[in-house]
Amino acid sequence: MYRLISGLAVSLLLAGCGGGDGGSDFSKTTTDAQRTCPQNMECGFLSVPKDYSNLNDGNIDVYYGVRRANIPSQRLGILVFNFGGPGASAVNGAGSMAANRLPNDILNRFDIVGMDPRGAGRSEYAKELTQCAENGNCDNEYATFSQYVGSNSVVKDLDQLRQKFGDDYLNFIGYSYGTRLGSLYAQQFPEHVRAIVLDSSMPPNAENYLQLRLGNTKGYDTVANYRLENTSRMSKFETVVDTINASSYYVDTKNKTFSKYESDSTLNRLVSRQSYNEWAPISDGLFKFLKDDDATDLQTALSQPISRMSENFSSSYSRSDALFGAVICTDELSPISTNEVLRSDFMKESKLFGHYQYEQNASLCADWPNSRDSVANIENMEQKLAGQRILIIGGQYDPATPYAWTESMRQQFGNLASLITVNNYVDHGFSFDGNTCIDNPTTQYLLNPEIPVGNINCDGSIQTKSAMYSSGIASEDDIHPAKRVRGF
Known part of the structure; x- marks a missing residue:
């Protein structure tokens, strides 16, 4: 049985929390489509081939929503959002972006569109995945339709969506796993690309899940080095973790036992995203522990409730986890065996996170x-492209999609890509989150993609909209949709 992702492993995988599906049932009627639609959008179902390699196998329905351009006479086309996962719905997120984040220059000239990928939100297979996830076993469902929910099918659905709106070209913003969809679209339909933003890139050439997790593990080390600030702290924490991995606990100079659960929680929060404020409450306690070998303050900090807004494990979360496995495993180019997993060397990528990552996420x-x-x-x-320019955005200390992946994606697009690098900020998903250094050139690119943006470095430590939400100023619904997605 293929296990669903749970517990602390979920937190390390999070690109956010939240992001509900919208709607309590999966009816495909026009009335129900609009009933669950964001107030600022029109919603419906798009009929697409179930199997693009066998068009005689019938059609399925995918759910989409559109917020029409303010100035139809100046319309540039649809601007489609995908917020990652795989497993995240997009209709509600696109509505939220239009309501709270996108500048008028974008709203005036684009139809803002979200499409729930197969298995997500209200699209085909979401009902089956929700039910099997609640039961804790999706093996039968995977055997029946997992090959129809992979990224290749979703990319072709995107092109069907483009055709439905009568546009010759696609404009697309993909966050995290959404960058896989955007880059695949550019590869499969280069003649229909107008503008594509790849924010927080997946690697362009990871051929299986094991390679993804090895890359993730190395990325965590980058974040840990940045936050721990000096090599002596890093070395001490590695010693503590080594001891715990060998004996399940560590005893400090005060004769206090520091457990594996506490160690895993600390690792989790060490690479948590800044917008949820999970690192700051434990940082002083961890620094004291690593300096004086006294875990008292750290244990006290770990025992306090996390200030992050509700991370409840609802059916939509379980369904998202189930879809994550179906898509990631279906997408694999070089399948892996259990023996290959056993031979993998996560410790080579990180002495700090290697054992935990291998234990939780390798197989x-x-x-x-x-x-x-x-x-x-x-x-x-x-x-492959005919001169169409691409905008790539990446965070130097992104804990979900390491900056090395952004650099690899940039390399594959060569001189057609402009790169915005976000420094001094441990987070994920950066565009249209209130940092003008990022948002202004992204807007400029979408309006005039033929004009190079150039390579830009932005200081991410500037307060962003999402950075305010961890302190309770706004509701969870106002957090950037890319930060509320489980997975990549």
């Missing part, structure tokens, strides 16, 4: 028994 797709629809590597895109 999800090993010996996957179901059909695949493997995605191709993204490479040599400068030769």
Whole structure:
């Protein structure tokens, strides 16, 4: 049985929390489509081929929502959002972006569109995945339709959406896993690309889940080095973690026992995103522990409730986890076996996080028994596109999608890509979150993609909209949708 992601492993995987599906049932009627639609959007279902390699196999329905351009006479086309996962719905998120975040220059000239990928929100297979996730076993569902929810199918659905709106070209903003969709669209439909923003990139050439997790583990080390500030703290924490991995606990000079659960919680919060304020409350206690070998203050801090807004594990979260496994394993280009997982060396990537990552996240797709629809590597895109420019955004200390992945994606688009690098900020998903250094050139690019943005460095420590939300100034619904997504 393929396990669903749970417990502390979920927190390390989080690109956010929240992001409900919208709607309590999965009816495909026009009335129900509009009933669950954001107030600022019109919603409906798009009929698409179930299997693009066998058009005789019938059609399925995917759910979408659109907020029409303010000035139809100046309309540039649809601007489609995907907020990551895989597993996240997009209709509500797109409505939230239009209501709270996008500048008038964008709202005036684009139809803002969200499309729930297959298995997400109200689209096909979401009902089945919700039910099996609640039961804790989706093996039968995976065997039946997992090959139809992979990224290749979703990318083709995006092109069907483009055609529905009568546009020759697609404008797309993908966050995290959404960058896989955006880059695949550019690869498969280069002649229909107008503007694509890839924010917090997935790697362009990771061929299986094991490679993704090894890269993630190395990225955590980058974040830990930044936050711990000096090598002596890093070295001491590695010693503590090594001891716990060997004996399940560590005893400090005060004869206090520091447990594996406390260690895992500390690792989790060490690489948590700044917008949820989980790191600051434990930082002083951890620094004291690493300096004086006294865990008292850290244990006290860990025992306090996390200030993050409600992280309840509802059916939509379980469904998201189930879809995560189906898509990631279906997408694999080079399948892995359990023996390959056993031979993997996570400790080479990080002495601090290697054991935990191996234990929690290494084996999800090993010996996957179901059909695949493997995605191709993204490479040599400068030769495949006809001069269309791409905007890539990445955080130097992004804990979910390491900056090394952004650099790899940038390399594959060559001179057609502009790169915005976000420094001094441990977070994920950056555009249209209130930092004008990022938002202004992103807006400029979407309006005039033929004009190069250039390579820009932005200080992410400037207060952003999401940074205010951890202190309770606004509701969870106002947090950037890309920060409320489980997975990548």
